Amino acid sequence: GNSVTQMEGPVTLSEEAFLTINCTYTATGYPSLFWYVQYPGEGLQLLLKATKADDKGSNKGFEATYRKETTSFHLEKGSVQVSDSAVYFCALSVNTGNQFYFGTGTSLTVIP
């Protein structure tokens, strides 16, 4: 079947620290991979995506590389800010525009 496993949180970092949130997946087909971010009291916002192996998605200093050999899509940022505090969801979609499968989310808190 299709599923996403995310690193469990919560994660607490100091400002300017390096961030990694691990994400691995299983898929019946050839998935597209996504990271979404959810700020308190809000819906989900697309952070970045990758649609084929070795693609690197990037946005706002965040990066993730689609690794087919390890079925992974780890999220990284070199220097986090307080404003990055949110919940991060890894997700996959097997058919374009169809059902998404989400991980359970990783809560990140960045302290000054």
Next chain:
Amino acid sequence: ETGVTQSPTHLIKTRGQQVTLRCSSQSGHNTVSWYQQALGQGPQFIFQYYREEENGRGNFPPRFSGLQFPNYSSELNVNALELDDSALYLCASSLVGSPYGYTFGSGTRLTVV
């Protein structure tokens, strides 16, 4: 370009009642999907509508039903509410064939007491 808007933002219902949640899709999008997000969990797929017909359904009972209208707006109806239906309900729109994924609304927080 407008995003996805949902109404109401918060709702409290009593067990056994029925509820209708509404969603207006982003301009130019032709599919709408509904997700249930329980507290501390990731969103779970309820169903998707395309061309006013259900186009995929997750593991939810028939008391969860929906509609899509010609203007691509949508409703989610839940009958015989249970306490476990308390969650954030997210609507997401997309364009068939687009690689850009969903645009999500801010959700409706449903509390069943």
